[in-house]
Structures are given as C-alpha cells and as structure tokens.
Amino acid sequence: MKKFSFIVMLLVIVLTACGNNDDSSTNNENADKGEENLGTKQVQLATDTYVSNIASTYVVKQLLEEVGYRVTVTQTDVGIEFSGLADGSSDASVGLWLPTTHKSYWEEYKDSLDKMSIVTKNVELALTVPSYMEEINSIEDLANNKNNIGEKLDWTITGISPGAGMMKLTKGELMPAYGLDKNWELQSSSGPTMTAALKRAIDQEEPIVVTLWTPHWTFNEFDLKMLKDPKNSYGDPDNIYSVSRKGFKEDSPLAYKIINEFSITKKQVQGIMYDITSGMTNEEAAKKFLENNPDFKEKVLKKAKQ
Template identity: 60%
Template sequence: MTLTIVLAACGNSNGNNENNDTEGSGDNNTNDEIDLGQTELQIGTDDYVSNLVNTYLAKLLLEEIGYTVEVNQTDVGVQYTGLADGTTDVIVGAWLPYTHASYWEEYQDDLEQISTVTEEVELGLVVPSYMEDINSIEDLRDNKNDIGEQLEWEITGISPGAGQMQLMENEVIPGYDLNDWTLVESSGAAMSASLSDAISNEEPIVVTLWTPHWTFNEFDLKILDDPQNRFGDPDDILSVSRTGFQEDSPAAYQLISQFNITKEDTQNMMFDVQEGMDPEEAAQKFMDDNPDLVEEWLEGIN
C-alpha cells in the first residue's frame, strides 16, 4: 500500500503565512510531498522494559501519521536476523558500539544506523547502597567482608542472549578473575524481582543492571566501579533499520530519525509499567503528558 501526504515545510516558525507571495519568503513556505510509502511496518524489540516502552512510543507516533505497526518482541539475536532478512523494518533499541557489537559485526552489511535515541547508557554490576563496603568489582574478586559467602558466590544475571551477559562471560569475569563466582541466568523481570526482594529484607545482592531502568527510580542503588573498564565506555541507544527502509517508507524513516528520549523519561515510563500499566499504556500516558515533545518528534511530518 502506498500513500502520499503533503507536508508544510518547517523552516518558518513565526506563524506568519500571509506573505507567501512576497519577495524574500524563499523556501521557508514551500510545500514538499513525502510518501508514506509502505504503510504496514514491523518494529522489533526485546523484552527489556526500557526498550519495550520506547518501542511502543515509536509505534504510537508512527500510527499517528498513518502507519499500521506490529511490534515483534523477540530476543536480541532474532531482532538483528529479522532486520537482516527484511522481516523487521526497524528497531529503536540498538545498544552500540559495545553491547550489541557482535550482532552489528555479523549483520551490518544489511543494516543502517539511523540516529541516536538515547545518549550514554551504562552497563554494570549493581548493589544496594546499604552495601557500604562493596564499591568496586575488585571487592567481589577480593571477597571483601566475605561477600562471596554471603551471596553463595552468585551474581544475578538476565537472559543468556543479552549483550551484557556476553560481556560478563567474555570480559568482566575473566578480566577480574571472578572464577569463584557463578553468573546466574534469569530474565530482566526475574532479576528485578530478586533485587526488590533482597532490598525489602535489606539483604546483600549483586545484579547485572543498566541505565535506563525503573529500579533506579525506586531504590537507592550504586553501580560498582569498573577500574579496568571491562564493560566499556557508555553505549548510545540507536535506531537501526533494514537496508531500503528509507526508500520504502520515507515518512517513517524521517520520524524515526527525529525520535530521541532521555534516560529519565524512559525510566518514568518504565516505572509506570512496574506500577501495573502495560508498555503501550505507559507510552500513551507519556505522549499525553508531553505534547511539546510529540510535536517535536512529528515536526515537518504531520
């Protein structure tokens, strides 16, 4: 299905449209035609709430301008294979250049980076702030205050396919000689539940965590120092599409290229999900509460 919408150029922001024929008005008041193009879109995400809420926010924005959007929730690897084989059009949760590096290296010839969605997101090992003497990954290695025995030598992780788990296995554990420790596979939700339970009982716990995440709104947490920088410098979250997406759905591509959000705003939506909303409800609430941001994302399109 191919549609065409007529868009007012966004160069003139003073609202004065009475002088369109006067000399010097130039290109600020010209109209451009932009095709919606293919209107049925597939947008991919994993099951981590930070990516889910941003994906549903992008879905609602795309629907606002006339697209029909289906969200495909899979694991990270399937997201990238879907982009590479064309069954997925776009994602807004690519953690690069570090966390998703292995997927990018494998599939980059069939992918296109569009824009930065969120700047400087961090990965790390996290503990509650009441664990006052545990401040560095080196404290785990050195078994400071018998922390290993207290935790039965377990670090609570997330799903095995996640980029952070790969970094733990390939960089953090060997780099810090954490060979006495076991990285326990679970899921994002199970990790959060374990963290909440431990904090409610003021018990020690070490988890793999990242920003943005709702737990930083709810609890007093600290990311352990990483003096060897084994987790790498902070990633950016990027939007990535299959090749040909811009040509096939140009208005969608333009919207995604204008879509960016702060860690704090993402965490607020995540907190709404934790309080009982589903991700799409939380995204709709955010749009309703932030009309100026919505207007910014849709500038020149609607």
C-alpha cells in the same frame, strides 16, 4: 421507457459525483497527514526484552500510528531481533547499543542494516548492588571476597536473558578480567526475574549483585549503586541508536524519517518504564508520556515532515 432510462442515468451521475467528493475528502485528509510520503503502511518494529527499549519502542509505535501507519511490535531475544532485521522480517528498532553492548551483533549483521540516529545518549552498564551494602563499592571487592561476600551470595551474580549483550560482556570480558570466572557464577534469568530478585533482597535487606544498566526503572524505585569498574571491562558508556533493514527508507519514507528524528532522554525513559512496571500496559504508558509531553510529539513529527 426513455423517462426511466433518463432517471437511471441521472442517478449514476449523482452517485459518481458523491463518490468523487468522498475520494476528494479522503485525499485531502490523507494529504494533511502526509499520506503521500507513507509508502508501505505496515511497519514491523523489533525490540528485545530490555524494558527501556520496550518503552521507547511503544512511543515510536504511537508516533507512527498518528500519521497513518499500521504498526506491530515483535519482542524477542536480542540475537533474533537483529537477525530478523537483517533478513527483512522486521523493519526497524530503536535499541541498538553501541559501541560496546551490541558490538557482536552489529559486526555480524551491519552489512544488511542501516544505522540511523542516536536515540539516547550515555547509557551505562554496571554490576549493581543496594546502597546498604556499604563495604562493596567496586568489582574488585567481589574479586577479593571482601567481607566474605562470595559466601553470602553463594558466589552468584543475578543476570538477565543469556543472549543479552550485557550478559555476553559480563561473562566474556568482565569476569575473566577480574578473575571472577574462577569462583563466581553468572546466573541467567530474565529482566523481570532479575528485578523481582532485587526487590526481594531489598525488602529483606539482604546482599545481592545484579546486572543493571541505565536507563532502568529500578533507579527510580530503589537506592542503588553501580560498582566501580577500574579495568573498564564494560567499556565507556554506549549510545542507543535506531537501526533499520536495508530498503526501509525507500519503502516507508515518512516512517523512516520519524524514527530517525526520535530521541529520548534517560530520565524520560525511566518514567515510562516505571509506569509499565507499576501496572500500565506498554501502550498506556507510551500514551501517557505523549499526552503529558505534547511538545515532544509535535517536534518529532514536524521535523520528520519537513
């Protein structure tokens, strides 16, 4: 009996030692990943339906997962995106366009949000046409119905989702400034529907006017021109910022730092967007970008861990 008890004790000691070794190994592994800075490991990223913002969001998702976070992405209308950040339903976004496009949302929710760093500089909004529409170069050409462009287009500008910042600006600022609100209609749709209409028109070399912005994959695919805006109704070019809910910095410190260090050029975003629209999933396109740009990933993560 004593011998049996001794064997049991010996087994307990061995198993405990093994367990301690496993924990030690895990702790070392976690330390290498900066585990002590993770905080809350579940991170909820928010994005609207702009493919450019989706592209950036999925790159950030993979960067966060690289260091041990569990990340989900919520894609929704821009108004719901910002109200969700403000009420804490989501943690962060990399798609706040300021000072113009998302001004109304920022003014409404800024007391509950933390504006972080610039993600992409000098992004532009413009009514855009195919370059073969040689006589149409300015929004004033639409206002003056040059070459009967109104009749040719059934007085319709093809837009995107109605809650988008650009749609609000187009309807509330640009159209009244040029008198387009008297005859022209801004047709709401979605990003994919708008680009499908653009492709259809170009394939048949027909006229079309769409709401577009940079960065956007269509500038890689088609020969387009942004109409001049002499009244500057869209304002000067925006910068895109990252933004988080209040308290995210304290809850998930390393995630906050990674998002704060994240910046990407218009050209880089357009490449990811092009891959997405060519058939890759959001995850695949982001993964391809990071695999082809190892220095990009290393730079962001290294700065965040300093």
